[in-house]
Amino acid sequence: MALSYISPQFIIERDASRCIACQVCVRQCANDVHSYNEEDGLVSSHSLNCAGCHRCVTACPTQALNVRLSPLDFRPHANWTPSIITNIYKQAESGGMLLTGMGCDQPYRIYWDHMVLNASQVTNPSIDPLREPMELKTYLGSKPEQLEFSQSQDGLELDTEIGPQLELAIPIMFSAMSYGSISFNACESLARAAQIAGTYYNTGEGGLHPDLYKYGANTVAQVASGRFGVHLNYLNAVAALEIKVGQGAKPGIGGHLPGEKVSLDISRTRMIPQGTDAISPAPHHDIYSIEDLRQLIFALKEATHYSKPVSVKVAAVHNIAPIASGIVRAGADIVAIDGLRGGTGAAPTVIRNNVGIPIEMAIAAVDQRLRDEGIRHRASLVAAGSIRSSSDVVKAIALGADAVYIATSALVALGCHLCQRCYTGKCNWGIATQDPYLTKRLNPNIGARRLVNLLRAWSLEIKEMMGGMGVNSIESLRGNRDHLRGVGLNQVELDALGIKAAGY
Amino acid sequence: MKKKRIVIHEEYCIGCRLCEVHCLVQHSKSRDIVKAFKEERSSTMARVMVEESGPVSFALQCRQCSESNCLEACISGAMHRDPETGAVVCDESKCVGCWMCIMVCPAGAIRQNLTGTHIASKCDLCYGSAMPACVLNCPNEALTYEEVEVRD
Structure with a gap:
């Protein structure tokens, strides 16, 4: 066998x-990095397979372990990096595409970190959230053009019919992660946390396991290009539906769950034969235009008797504004947009x-664009697509979002260390x-508790x-870009974000 | 009557054996993890054992039976019930190492302690601690310490 030129990425100390052996x-290591030698009674480590997930470091009862980036240096070259x-x-060894997991790890500018928030001083009062009510509740769905009332004996009555809405106690939902890409215990942790926190989690394209139907009122069910696990009971069991057109981590690319991961339970949930690859095509083969999208949106609305909002999820790409306009005009009640840094279980x-x-x-x-068009x-x-903290949430809403989806943050709360090896199935x-x-390492009692804690902590922040900005309702903050200022951004970026530079 | 007992949740046991590690430390002389393993290893042992078969595993320690075979089988009166906790405890100064308790234990939760004294070694619910060491150090809450109904 020819020599491999790949050197260990990490070194285990x-x-x-x-x-104490x-x-x-x-x-604890599924990558077989550590081994015990009975003869000398010692444990030793072979760094080559180390993913840098820190499971061993965290579990070691004597803090005897440390994982560091390998100090092996290449001759410095600004262009030819290690x-x-x-x-x-x-690639020279495998001849294949390189796979990875989680979101983009390249140092593109993170605009969240170049925007700062306002606070009230002297001329307008700030609000103390510990003393005064502060509203984080928001509703997702299509809102009417105007409200019409009529006078009746009991007082004013609302005549305008308002379409189905999702009620969110906090403007944060758990983003789509399928049963298959993540374990059942991870799904259950998300579902339970969503129920406790008064928000929603998303099934991804994995269908809905029978044991999770009881969380239906806090579930958004995805209908994606493979149509895995989609049937009438699935559509009717949940609070909202989402047509997944694209994903931030891999716009224009479908999905591929290897057959080894398609266990009996997953095959039943996805309605595919056990052990076969679950391949989601890159496009929906019935959507080649906005008109086609409209047909699917209304097919889903018909199937569910117009009782729940329909979302359309797309990846953030170059002409996202007109694309979103088309989606709204096609009849979507929610537009979900997933950015460049959004995560995945596997992508090239x-x-x-x-x-x-x-x-x-x-x-x-x-x-x-939607404001300009009056829609x-x-x-x-x-x-x-990488909402990492409560300040990212606030900035996203001030930029114009109604709510955010988190997935990587949620997985980090469950223990994920961003080793980016999700695609190996050896998490x-x-x-x-x-x-x-491995799946039983995630106890959903602990998982749900950690997720609820995260949401609680973020909502306090x-x-x-x-309160500092003098805003007492999250809906008053939405699209209020006057609360944002750019730091270290050029004029083109400021104009694209629609915000002023700090100092103005 | 309600008493605190160790409850096993086999579906969450990850087979890491940290319960065994910390049980051993708890019953060592120094109660220092590094010292217990490096210097006192020959005089101390864990009283909890992880049973494994494929992906299924669970940590097993004395079930503190209400009708304890070991109590009845003990020839020296070493095995007795603690009046406060109701736990079955082995008085090591009385144990003669006849192993009758091991013969009759339905759970296989008593082991020979051959590290010096030849006595029966079993879970004592970490007598004097608010929570047994195995429960306190289980990383996945596969062991919990709960009030359960026990027979008098």
Whole structure:
């Protein structure tokens, strides 16, 4: 066999004075990095397979382990970086596309970190959220052009019929992650947390496991290009439907769940034979125009008797504003846009790192376009694609989103360490795996608790930020770009975001 | 009567054996994890055992039966019931190491402690601690310490 040119990415440091050879690291690593030698009673590590997921470091009872980036240096070259060289070695050995997981890891400008928020001083009062009511509730769905009332004996009555709405106690939902791409326990953690927190989680294109039907009132069910697991009960069991056209991590690309992951349970949920690859085509084969999209939207509305809002999810790409306008005109009640840095369980690295535009730009462009066309009220706008903190949520809403989707943040709350190896199915944290040895590592009681804690913590911070701005309702903040200023951005970027520079 | 007992949740046991590690430390002389393993290993042992078969695993310790075979089989009176907790405890100063308790234990939760003294070694619910060490250190809440109904 020819020599591999790939060197270890990480180096494992074991403090021999603290290692008690309890072998917890050996049992916890699905990549077989650690091994125990009975002869000398010692545990040793082989760094080559290390994904850098820190499971062993976290589990080690004596803190004897540390994982560091390999100190092996290439001769410095600004153009030929170690990752580019290593990728060529990998492809020269495998002849295949490079795969990866999670969102884009390239250093494109993160506009969240170049926008700052306003606060009230002297001329307008700030609000103390600990003393005064602060409203984070928002409703997603199509709003009427105007409200009409009539006088009756009991007082004023609303005559305008308002379409179905999703009621969100906080403007944060869990984004689409399928049963298959993540484990059942991860799905259940999300579902339970959504129910407790008064928000929604999304099935992704994995169908709905029978044991999760009880969370239907807090579920958004996806209908994607493979139509996996879509049937009438599925559509009617949930609170809203979402047609997935695109995903931020891989715009223009379909999905591929390898047959090894299609267990009996997953095959039943997806309605495909056990052990066969689940391939979602790149396009919907019945959607080649806005008119086709309209047909599917109304087919879903008919199937569910116009009882629930229909969302359309697209990736943020170059002409996102007219695309979103077309989606609204096609009859969508919610437009979900997933930006460049949105995550995935598996995508070609070249697509993840090079296709799409940042979500900040997309929200600004879409919100402005829909306002200009006078159709902003006809659909709610949900921003996705790397919302990392409560301040990202506030900035997204101030830019024009009604609510946000989080997925990577939610998985991080469940233990994900962004090792980007989801596609291997060997997730040591029990999230992106179907291996029965690994899936039970995620106890949904703990998972749901951690997710609810995250949402609670963020909502406290959001209220604090809103209070500082003198805003007492999240809906008053939506599209209020006067609360944002750009720092270190050029005029083109400021104009695209529709915000002023700091100092103005 | 309600008493606190260790409850096993086999579906969440990940087979890491941290319960065994911390049980051993709890019953060591120094109660220092590094010292217990590196210096006192020959005089201390875990009283909880992880049973494994394929992906299924669970941590097993004495079930603190209400009608304890071990109590009845003990020839020296070492095995007794703690009046406060109702837990079955082995008085190590009385145990003669006849292993009758091991013979009759339906759960296989008693082991020979051959590290020096030849006595029966079993879970004592970490007598004196608010929570047994195995429960406290289980990373996935596969062991919990709950009030359960026990027979007098």
